[in-house]
Amino acid sequence: MTRLIDFFELVIFRHRAWVMVLFGLLTGFLLWQATQLKLDAAFTKNIPLNHPYMQNYMKHQKNFGGANSILVSVCGRDSSIFNETFFTRLKDVHDQLFFIPGVDRSQVKSLYSASTRFTEVVEEGFSGGPVIPADFNPANPAGLKLVSENIVKAGIVGRMVSDDFKCAMVTAQLLELDPQTGEKLDTLAFADNLEQQLRGKFEDDKISIHIIGFSKMVGDVAKGAKDVLVFFAIAIAITAVMVLLFCKSLLLTLLPLLCSIIAVVWQMGLLTLLGFGLDPMSILVPFLVFAIGVSHGVQMINSVGKEVIAGQTAKQGAQKAFRTLLIPGGVALLSDTVGFMTLLVIDIGIIRELAITASMGVAVIILTNLILLPVLMSYVKLGEKYKARFANKEQRSDRFWNYVAHCSNAGVAKVILAVVALLFAFGWYQSEQMKIGDLHAGAPALHEDSRYNQDTFLITDKYAISVDYMSVLVETTASACTSFEIMNAIDEFQWKMENIEGVQSAVSLASVAKLINAGYNEGNPKWRVLPRNQQSLVQDISRVDTSSGLLNGDCSVMPVILFMADHKAETINRVVNAVKEYRLQYEREDLQFKLASGPVGVMAATNEAVSAAQAPMMLYVFAAVIVLCLLSFRSLRATLAVVLPLYVVSILAQALMTKLQIGLTVSTLPVIALGVGIGVDYGIYILSTMSHKLKAGMPVRQAYFDALKERGSAVLFTGITLAIGVSTWVFSSLKFQMDMGILLTFMFVVNMLGAVVVLPALASVFWYKQK
Known part of the structure; x- marks a missing residue:
């Protein structure tokens, strides 16, 4: 060497x-x-594509759409939706969204969609049509009254129309490729288009526009990320x-x-x-x-x-x-x-x-x-002037290092290690309570008062649906929807899931078929059941088109869609565990309940991937550090003196996450590895100087004092400077950057203290003969 x-x-x-x-x-x-570098925020980069949930999601994405959807709520500020201004604006928003590049035009739905229909029971049988007829004139009070009646008949209150009749929803699914360029959809450009072409054009003092969905959230995060340039400066x-x-x-x-x-x-x-x-x-x-x-x-x-x-x-x-x-x-x-x-x-x-x-x-x-x-x-x-200033600084620092070197004295070392042991025990207990996933409603990357999260809270409050939904994909045989046993199993499964805390509402082909069956029987609620007669069941389901997203072409896959109150970790875990428990009661060879599709299905897969990766990641990080330290110092004692403080700090960082209610997510998981990777520098620099002196037989205190004289000032400076730099992130408009700033500041400072205080205490124990 x-x-x-x-x-x-x-x-x-x-x-x-x-x-x-x-x-x-x-x-x-x-x-x-x-x-030439560009921002890139593709949807598929944020999901674990090889997870079983995502394999099911990708398998059926073509039939039932993806999790990359957009919800646009058009709301009247001071009145209900039944006025000319509102319906004119709603149609403008629908048409504009339809023509934004990247939108799957077949999946754009609102009151103005031809597929939004109502059905009612009349003396002659069934009567129905589009909720908004072709000759609708929003300036005509009679037309507005007719549409209001059709909305109630269609049963879309809580889905397309808010419960208080002050908002109406326009929804869309996104394509993976931009149809104009043939390339991968530029998520950030799409988010800008939503902001400029919808909110920018149609929001005023009478109408407000509220937009949520993955693409919009990423766009808002990207705007906030531009603040990083300010923090960098x-x-x-x-x-x-x-x-x-x-x-x-x-x-x-x-x-x-x-x-x-x-x-x-x-x-x-x-x-x-x-x-x-x-x-x-x-x-x-x-x-x-x-x-x-x-x-x-x-x-x-x-x-x-x-x-x-x-x-x-x-x-x-x-x-x-x-x-x-x-x-x-x-x-x-x-x-x-x-x-x-x-x-x-x-x-x-x-x-x-x-x-x-x-x-x-x-x-x-x-x-x-x-x-x-x-x-x-x-x-x-x-010059001589610089040498004099540097020499004076060294003389002042020597007195400080002489005081710090007491950490390597046997008595002081025992006290330090006892305190560290207590902190480790406390940290271990706290870290065991750390949760996987988001712990707060709304987009976790953004602050609660951000426009996106305020839009999310409004939509969740006013509708029975939200972008937080999960689909359980029921895989069975072709034409299974004509089988009472299979449809009844789906219906019972849905009923049980609707009664799980955190599930706002649910819909499936079975629940819609029950409503249609009641319609065939004069609308009597007593007939809101699944008919056991196959011909009657066929009659019911024949009125449900595949565009509804409730069945595929041959009726071999029928999703049960669960609309959830939020996507908090505990909510997702509760619902996923309930699905795993209840499906065991109904599954058989020709009937499988598969998790999961929809945005919350993606989050569930991501949380499970993060949970599964946590322990291996920590193992590999510390294994790499241990191997490199062993190769460098060729001493097990020296390696342990560097690694043990790092491990204690990583446990304390997890305890801090629990205390601050920061969940282990895609954005916070790498912080531990980053903190360990950077924190090891302090110990390596100090011990690289100590190691040679200890091998020569020098007493631990003297070896440590010499190492501090040579490297201590730079180590102390590094820890403080790094901490001050990342601590400015607490002022970021991005919550995940603020969380990372808090955790990294903690790890930089405490890792530095571990190298300066705990490392010499360990050295006094490991080299106890060299007093």
Whole structure:
């Protein structure tokens, strides 16, 4: 290893100019590539496509539509819907939505749809027609009265018309491909079209427009994600001030910032080269790459400064720092990279892209901060004034480190470890109560007072349906809907599910057939049952078209659609568990109740995928860190001293999530891996210095004090700077970014304290003979 480092040092510093030229050319090329990077938020990236629920969802998507739907509620601000202004505006919204690229036009439904019909029982038998007749004139009071009667007859109050008759719904399913371009539907552009062509055109002081659905939610998240640029600028400013205070030199402040920005440029350019876009969730990763780069850059500056004070030239100091930090810095960054790559075990596209994005960014830092930065610093001329300021700072810090070194004394160490054990026990108890999935109603990525969530609450409050629905797909044999036994099993299953807490309403072919059967018998409620006579049953179901979404072409699949009050984790778990329990009573070889389709079905699959991935992800993250530490230190004791504090902090982070009511979701699951991956850097830098001294037989306290003198200031600076940078996220308009900011701030600070306080306490136990 020493010969290899010697070789790299010789090649790099003998050809410093060529190294800078090469980095300049690559940076220019990748900067051009980075300008081509686009935001990408495809629906399928957010779901675990290989999960059994999603296999069922994809299998029947063509017949029953997907989970990617849009609900547009048109509401009168001060009056009911029965006026000319409202119906004119409703028709405008329907027509406009119909022509927006990406909408499945066959699935656009509202009061104005030809398929929205009513049926009533009259003396001659049945009478019916479209709810809004072809000659309807909204300016005619008689026409408005007729439509109001038809709405009641059609039984669509609570579905297409709100319970208070102040709103009406327009719904649509989206296509996967844009029919104009033939390419994958641009979700963000579609969300912009909804905002501009619907709300922008038709909302005024008399009519309000409320839009919910996956595409609209992602569009709102993307708008909020643009705030990240502001936070990125704030982070650069804060970091610059902190680095300036640390190194006492404007030039030395600019160098690590420059190298870290180059790392971000490389990361963005490489994403474009690999054909990836930047998802709103992974847009936070460049900030982390920048912060990690600065933290490692400060270690390099600190090391060079110490060498210059010792009498070395800038070039000699840079070479020595390169030799000293290449292994610990490389191991730390490699640990970060491998830790992020463990996120690939999670079978959700958005998390896998996050893993690739973060891994590439951290891997690039190995080049920019461990090679380019020392080369640039070798050209810097540090005057006597700088040396004096740096020396004064070192003298002041030595007194502080002498005090901190008491953590390695046997008596103090026992107290520290006892406190850590108590915190671990408390954290373990709390973390066991952590829930999988969203814990609040509305879109979890957005704040409760966001326009999208306010629209969600309004629609949930005024209608018996919402975008929160789940379909249980009943698979059976062809023409099974003519069998009383099968239809009765579906009906009984639906009745049981309707009585589960959290299910607002439910509909299936069986429930609709009962209504039609009553209609054939003078509308008598006593006949609202499934007829046992096959001919009567055929007569009932013949009036239900496949476009209703309640059956497929040969009646071999009939979904039971459950409209839910919300998509909270406990609600989803309760309903899914009820489905699994009740279906056992009815399933047989020719009758299967399959989970699940619809937006809540997607969430259920995602929650189960997250739950299944949690333990393996943590195992792989810590396994990677352990292996790399063992290879680096070649000591089990040193490895445990680094890893144990990390594990305690990860448990405490899960306890914090429980306390703050933050569920384990697609957006929060990667935070633990990110925190561990970045947190390991502190321990590696301190122990890399301690390890050599301990192997030489030096007492633990002295070895720790020397390590603090050499690395402590940079470690302390790194932890505080990273924490301050991500703590600004609490002001984000995105709730998931705020949650990530809180968790990362906690993990950065506490991991730093673990390396400075707990690591030496463990060392005093592991090397108890070296007192």
